[in-house]
Every structure is written in structure tokens, then in C-alpha cells.
Amino acid sequence: MSTSTTAVAPGTFRYQFVEFWGYFSASRGALVGLIFIATILVVALLAPWVAPHDPALQNREAFLVPPVWHAEGTWRYILGTDAVGRDILSRLIYGARYSLFISAMVVLLSMVIGIFLGLLAGYFRGWLETLITRAMDVVLAFPSLLLALGLVAVLSPGLTSAMIAIAVVQLPYFVRLTRAAVMSEKDREYVIASRLAGAGHTRLMFNTLLPNCMAPLIVQATLSFSTAILDIAALGFLGMGVQPPTPEWGAMLANAREFMGSAYWAVTFPGLVILLTVLMINLMGDGLRDALDPKMKRS
Amino acid sequence: MQSQERQQNSAPRDDAVIHAVNLTRHYHVRTGPFSPPAVVKALNEASFDLYPGQTLAVVGESGCGKSTLARVLTMIEPPTSGQLTINGQRVELKEGQRPPRELRREVQIIFQNPYGSLNPRKTVAAMLEEPLKLNRSDVSAEQRRQKALEMIEKVGLRPEHADRYPHMFSGGQRQRIAIARALMLNPKILVLDEPVSALDLSIQAQVLNLLSDLQDEFGLAYVFISHDLSVVQRIADDVIVMYFGQPVETGPASEVFTRPRHPYTQALFSATPVADPNRRKERVKLKGEPPSPLNPPPGCPFAPRCFMATEECTHGDPPLEAVTPRVKVACIHVEKEGAI
Ligand SMILES: Nc1ncnc2c1ncn2[C@@H]1O[C@H](COP(=O)(O)OP(=O)(O)O)[C@@H](O)[C@H]1O
Ligand code: SF4
Ligand SMILES: [Mg+2]
Numbered sequence A: 001m002s003t004s005t006t007a008v009a010p011g012t013f014r015y016q017f018v019e020f021w022g023y024f025s026a027s028r029g030a031l032v033g034l035i036f037i038a039t040i041l042v043v044a045l046l047a048p049w050v051a052p053h054d055p056a057l058q059n060r061e062a063f064l065v066p067p068v069w070h071a072e073g074t075w076r077y078i079l080g081t082d083a084v085g086r087d088i089l090s091r092l093i094y095g096a097r098y099s100l101f102i103s104a105m106v107v108l109l110s111m112v113i114g115i116f117l118g119l120l121a122g123y124f125r126g127w128l129e130t131l132i133t134r135a136m137d138v139v140l141a142f143p144s145l146l147l148a149l150g151l152v153a154v155l156s157p158g159l160t161s162a163m164i165a166i167a168v169v170q171l172p173y174f175v176r177l178t179r180a181a182v183m184s185e186k187d188r189e190y191v192i193a194s195r196l197a198g199a200g201h202t203r204l205m206f207n208t209l210l211p212n213c214m215a216p217l218i219v220q221a222t223l224s225f226s227t228a229i230l231d232i233a234a235l236g237f238l239g240m241g242v243q244p245p246t247p248e249w250g251a252m253l254a255n256a257r258e259f260m261g262s263a264y265w266a267v268t269f270p271g272l273v274i275l276l277t278v279l280m281i282n283l284m285g286d287g288l289r290d291a292l293d294p295k296m297k298r299s
Numbered sequence B: 001m002q003s004q005e006r007q008q009n010s011a012p013r014d015d016a017v018i019h020a021v022n023l024t025r026h027y028h029v030r031t032g033p034f035s036p037p038a039v040v041k042a043l044n045e046a047s048f049d050l051y052p053g054q055t056l057a058v059v060g061e062s063g064c065g066k067s068t069l070a071r072v073l074t075m076i077e078p079p080t081s082g083q084l085t086i087n088g089q090r091v092e093l094k095e096g097q098r099p100p101r102e103l104r105r106e107v108q109i110i111f112q113n114p115y116g117s118l119n120p121r122k123t124v125a126a127m128l129e130e131p132l133k134l135n136r137s138d139v140s141a142e143q144r145r146q147k148a149l150e151m152i153e154k155v156g157l158r159p160e161h162a163d164r165y166p167h168m169f170s171g172g173q174r175q176r177i178a179i180a181r182a183l184m185l186n187p188k189i190l191v192l193d194e195p196v197s198a199l200d201l202s203i204q205a206q207v208l209n210l211l212s213d214l215q216d217e218f219g220l221a222y223v224f225i226s227h228d229l230s231v232v233q234r235i236a237d238d239v240i241v242m243y244f245g246q247p248v249e250t251g252p253a254s255e256v257f258t259r260p261r262h263p264y265t266q267a268l269f270s271a272t273p274v275a276d277p278n279r280r281k282e283r284v285k286l287k288g289e290p291p292s293p294l295n296p297p298p299g300c301p302f303a304p305r306c307f308m309a310t311e312e313c314t315h316g317d318p319p320l321e322a323v324t325p326r327v328k329v330a331c332i333h334v335e336k337e338g339a340i
Helices: A003-007 A013-026 A028-045 A088-124 A126-141 A144-155 A159-186 A189-196 A201-237 A249-255 A264-292 B066-073 B124-135 B141-154 B171-183 B201-218 B229-233 B253-258 B263-270
Strands: B018-029 B038-050 B055-059 B081-086 B107-110 B189-193 B221-226 B238-243 B246-252
Touching: A013 A028, A013 A264, A028 A088, A028 A264, A088 A126, A088 A159, A088 A201, A088 A249, A088 A264, A126 A159, A144 A159, A144 A201, A159 A201, A189 A201, A189 B107, A201 A249, A201 A264, A249 A264, B018 B066, B038 B066, B038 B081, B038 B238, B038 B246, B055 B066, B055 B229, B066 B189, B066 B221, B107 B171, B124 B141, B124 B171, B141 B171, B171 B189, B171 B201, B221 B229, B229 B253, B238 B253, B238 B263, B246 B253, B246 B263
Parallel strands: B055 B221, B055 B238, B107 B189, B189 B221
Antiparallel strands: B018 B038, B018 B081, B238 B246
């Protein structure tokens, strides 16, 4: 452990954070991921001040202008413009707001409900478990995008519907992981000891079992985050998600597909941003899992 | 810890902390997808009394039902039949039910596996404080911490261990932590399910010494489960020898250990190195494996492995009968002795 921790009293929240940070920052990948995501977040928050243009403004004199390093490029549009003359950089900056916010909400929603259902199924077993697992099997039986499309169609197209639909599609993974983890931990001696000490069902589920089941869930959350970004994009492309002219990354990517050959930048930059974000989130997830696992700590 | 001579009569004294009569536990297991569930008689008709400050040793090979007895005694599972009285109070428990508060304070368990019995996500202090938090609302947070620290020292650990996680400790230290946690509510009874079997020999001795000290200090009653007679010999007041789910010999340790009567007990003893050079050197080999609980042999379950077995032994399961005022044996070829 680093020397900075010795000054803080053990047992306090601050101590736990300092300790957590020590392990988290020891992983270079996790740190890079965190810095990247933090930067994107800050830029997204400050979008009106950092973006050079209005993301919805169409410039009829500048359709598909290439990025600045091309001969025809101009500093006015650093990453070029799209087919209707909107600045790609500005749209990416504003798009970060939508992509990150939507995905975060989707993952949060899916994870909270999924963990709850998984805990119930794994802990109580019996008819409740049958009901929950069957329901999840039904969700998994459909191709995920098809199901999401169907749900959005039922709920009326729009951002909220898209978020709910994608959360539902992600739900089975959280439920299954939680249930499996709970079932493998449930009969361990430490759980029995807690029960004998007087812990009730709620305490056993949320205080004793859940912290010991979190590691795979954190990794799943990062995977779901990336899937959510892509699914939202797909829904947007099909006209069922984010409505134009909202500059959502996936929608930008989808809308520019036909110019792949002639104007690569309209496709490449949104794709690159999605790819990098997904990668960085996964790096961060690995670091998070290791830092939260006491078994990885050195004494 | 050797017993002060107890009264010769077998009537239960009214200060018994555990009064167990014919405790039985059966499991229903599925042997295949289409076959009807079979019954495993994991524990059959175990009866005994346990008194404050005393140690009851339960010995027998692996799979003979020792842990099942431990789970029934600690109210993790209810008995299929039989009566359990703890501290004068009859235990009426349904499947899957938590034991009532006033009873779970009295009995605590130490598990065999020190690596599974501690929550990997909780610090030592948090684990020790949990029983107080859940049962003693009169104890403040500072007092809880104080009590946890006192207990940590009592079991031979240091105060700075309080805020560490279980993975930082060795097996022996973990078992000390488990003991500390069990003692937080001042129980009267500790059920120790092979508490030192997973530890190195030198560590075993240290933990056994700690248990002896704690027993003297708190007047604890121990149910000490072990498959290893050499561990049990040092500390037992009374003994139950179990085979195939049932007690085959019971009595005071001083009698059972000096003169084992049941052929199974004799076989167990000859497999254990003993310090006493005067003991008769005849060797009884324990051959083969215990029978499958799904397919019990007819008559005495020990018959297939017994060196004294005769044809008669396969006719019926011999009942546990007194052969001396205080020793009971389940074997048709062991004669009653002495004046009764
Ligand atoms: N939950 C259970 N379900 C079915 N059979 C069990 C269960 N627990 C124990 N048994 C069976 O009961 C017998 C006694 O087991 P146990 O009490 O663990 O023995 P020991 O602790 O002496 O090794 C074994 O045959 C075991 O397979
Ligand atoms: S009854 Fe027969 S088989 Fe059983 S222990 Fe006695 S002599 Fe052996
Ligand atoms: Mg056992």
C-alpha cells in the first residue's frame, strides 16, 4: 500500500476510498479508461462552449467537406461536414451527451432490476425462480434487436421507449449472472453463519450475498454499456429511437453509411468514437472489478 | 477438561444445556430423472445430554452423519423426528425457518472449512459486530467495536487485525476469527464440526489449547466432532461413536477410550496411534468402505466389515443397550457386564 493511506483512520469511508483508489490506479489500463471517459464527460457537459458550431445547423455551401488535413479541408470544419453540411466535430460533442446518458440509464435500469430479480430467483428458488427464469428465457428467445423494435413499436417511438426496450433486452444477462452467483454462494458457511447470527432474508440477500456476487456483474455492466450504445444507434437508424436531427453517435454512423466510399469521415469518426468509448469503458470495468475484489488486495 | 466423576444414575440432571432424544434426520434424494426419491438416513436416533463446561465428542468416519448432527443441533435444519431441548426450551422448528432469537444466542457453530466460513467482503470487525448489531440493540456502535476488539485479543489475535479482510489470514487465524464470532453473543454451547481437521498439526494444538482456555473461562459446553480420535482423546468428557448415521457406542470418555467394546470402536482405535503403552496391542483392521446409504445392508450396518460378525448379525439392527451403568453399545455380541 502507498504511504498516503497510513495517515487516514481505518474503517472510515475516506480510508476505504483511498484504499480503493490505490488499487484502481495501479492498473494503467483502468486509469487510461477513466481519464478518457472523464474527458468525454466533461466535453459533453461543456458542449455549448467547446463545440465550434450548432450541431443542427446545415450549411448549404459545405456538403461533405473533408477534414482539415485534406487539401480541400478547412479549419472551419476540423473533422469535416456531413451530407447536409453539419459540422461533424460539433455533432460528436453534442452526441456524447445522448450516447453516454442513454447508455448509462439503460445499464442502470437493467442492472438494478436484473440484480433484484436474480437475487429473488437464486435465493428463494421454487415457483418464483421458475417464473423469473422462464420470463428471461422468453426475452432471450427473440433476436434482441427484433424484440427491442417490437417493444418500441408498442410503446410509441422515441427516446424513452428506446431506453426501456434496450434495458429489457439486456435484463436476462443480469438476472442469469446474479442468480448463478447467488446459488453458488448461498450454501457457503459464511452465509449460514450470518443466518445463525440473526440476519433476515433482506440482509442476507443484499448485505451478505450481493457484495460477493458483484464481480461478474460489473464486467457485464461494461459490456452492456457498449451494447446499449450500439443498440440505441441501430434503433435510431431504423427511425425507432432517437429522432433526427438529434446528433446521437449511432444515428450519425447509420445515416452516413451510404457515403462510406466517397466521404469516409462521415462514417469513420462516429464509429471511432463509439469504438474508443466502448474499449475504454471495458478497460475501466476490469480495473473496477479488480479494485473491488478484496482477494486481489495485497496485505 | 477431564470429567469430574458424575453421578452414576442416568436420569437427566435438570441443568442440561442440550437434551437430545432420538434425533433423526432423513434426506430425500433423487437418484435419477425417472426414479422415485430415495431416503438417505443421515442421522438415526441420536440421544444424549450435555452439561455446562463439558465436552461431548462425536467420532466416526467421514459420511457417518456427524455434520448432519451438527446442523440439527445448531438449528440450521430441523430434525425429521426426535426431540431437541436447548437450555430447557423445546425446539420446534420448521424446514427453512430461522431459529428463534433466544435460542440462536445459546448455540453457535464452528465449521470445518476455515476458508468458507468467513465472508470475503467483510472485515474481521464487521463480522464480529454483526451478531451484536442484529441481536443487541442496547449496545451502541462504539461498544460494539470495543467488544469486537476485546474478543479479537481473547482469541489470540492483535487489534490491528480488526480491519483486515479474511484472505489476509492463515487457516489457523481464520479459525480463531470464527471462534471469536461464535462467542460474541455469549453462547452456552459451541458445536465444533471438525474445527481443526483442516489445519497443520502444530496449529491444531494451538487452536485446541485456545478452545480449552475459552471453555474454562466461559463455562462453555462443547459438542466436538472429529474423525480423528487422537484429537478427541485429550478433551472429551463423553463420547458418541457413530457409524452409518447411528450411535453404536456411547459413554464417558474414560471408559470408552480405555476399553472400547463395539467392534467398530475397536477398529477405529487400532487405526489411531495411542500414547498409552499399556494398552493391549491387538490390532483390528478396518477394511472396506461404509455401505451406501441408498442401499443399506440387512441387519447390523457394520456386519459387512465386522471381524466378529456372524450369520445372526444380518437378522436385525442391534439396538443401543446399556452394557455397564454408563456405557451403551449397539452390538449383539457384546455382553452385559458387572452388576446392574
Ligand atoms: N443435504 C443433503 N442431502 C442429501 N444427503 C445428504 C445431505 N447432507 C448429508 N447427506 C448425506 O448424509 C450422510 C451423512 O453426511 P454428513 O453428516 O455430512 O457426514 P459427516 O459429517 O460425518 O462426514 C452422507 O451419506 C451424506 O451423503
Ligand atoms: S452386531 Fe454383529 S456385525 Fe454388528 S457390530 Fe456386533 S458383531 Fe459386528
Ligand atoms: Mg462433516
